[in-house]
Amino acid sequence: MSSDQSATKSFAAVEKVEFPRTNVGKGPVKEAKFLRNTWYVAMFSSDLDEGQLMHRTILNEPILFFRKEDGSVAAIIDRCSHRFAPLSMGKLLPGDRVQCIYHGLEFGADGHCVKNPHGNCSIPNAAHLKSFPVVERHTLVWIWMGDKPADPDKIPDYSCLDDRPELHVTRPGYLNVAANYELVVDNLLDLSHINYVHAGILGNADTVAADVVVEQDGDTVTVSRNCQNAESPGILQMMSPEGFERGDQWNSISWYAPSNLILEFGVSKVGEPKEKGTGYYAIHLLTPETDRTTHYNYTAARWNVLTGDEQNRRIRNNIYEMRTFAFADQDVPVIEAQQIVMDQAGDSVKPVLLSVDVGPARYQRVLDRLMKDEGQ
Ligand code: FES
Ligand SMILES: [Fe+2]
Incomplete structure (x- = not known):
């Protein structure tokens, strides 16, 4: 053999x-805590295609991922500031803008609201959304969920995935x-x-x-x-x-x-x-x-x-x-x-x-x- x-x-x-x-959820459930100022893997680079809007919940937060026109990855909160429709249900427009499916607010890759098609078209400050630092390295998309400055040097070493023959x-x-x-x-x-x-x-x-x-x-x-x-x-x-x-x-x-x-x-x-x-x-x-x-x-x-x-x-x-x-x-x-x-x-x-x-x-x-x- x-x-x-x-x-x-x-x-x-x-x-x-x-x-x-049969007993799921019947006991006292403890709340979990997560380290925030650190890098997490959002997905493999190959999971995110050009033109795609992808939702992923990370540390209990809904995140929208998409590739910008220069190929780099953007991550912003996947929750429209108007009535909370997920932006991942919307449309990716030219100029790295995402249009909400519900009433058409538009957001840039940095989370800023860049267009309000309604009324006098003014954009309230509260309409802007949070964005997250993202780095692509070792064939992976990494996201930083904390408020401190993101340090790419802290990404763990997975260089064994770099430039490997496909069959290996x-x-x-x-x-x-x-x-x-x-x-x-x-x-x-x-x-x-x-x-x-x-x-x-x-x-x-x-x-x-x-x-x-x-x-x-x-x-x-x-x-x-x-x-x-x-x-x-x-x-x-x-x-x-x-x-x-x-x-x-x-x-x-x-x-x-x-x-x-x-x-x-x-x-x-x-x-x-x-x-x-x-x-x-x-x-x-x-x-x-x-x-x-x-x-x-x-x-x-x-x-x-x-x-x-x-x-x-x-x-x-x-x-x-x-x-x-x-x-x-x-x-x-x-x-x-x-x-x-x-x-x-x-x-x-x-x-x-x-x-x-x-x-x-x-x-x-x-x-x-x-x-x-x-x-x-
Ligand atoms: S919920 Fe997004 S524009 Fe209304
Ligand atoms: Fe195991």
């Missing part, structure tokens, strides 16, 4: 988790998760769940015994779990040539405050250095939509690709399918069920922390400090 086929076999063998949703990067994935974003970060920074929730695909019995190491560099928290001479999980076997069925595994995930992560996952032959191995960067971009929903954008970029292009085409698709299955059918059902149960309990329960929680506990400390610095 080829490594492609064996990966697909274990992929299909994992069962989906189900949880009844998976197509963009998106899930809308019905849970607060912190539960998704908890999940990603806890590498121990991989061996249970994703047994066969992303982990196995060999990887459960490996020690967890947590490091912090400034506000970046990295959790690693490397292991030697271990059976390679399905996804690594699938993207490697023959001879990598067992090997030394490299598995480390970094969290950039407040909600973007990058996992480096790979395998080298036993005793050989990492540079001779192969693997991928798994990219997880979380953006709070509301207190209880999260935009989850993801992709993956392979490093040190050791397979040929014909195989890479299949591998590219397989990585996307396996990861989408792992998130949508394995992680997300657990996370959404956690949110339901937590909302039922409110403040009456506290989690029992285990050694595997050292990563999530560390990022939570950093996040709490950053929130405090913002006066939250």
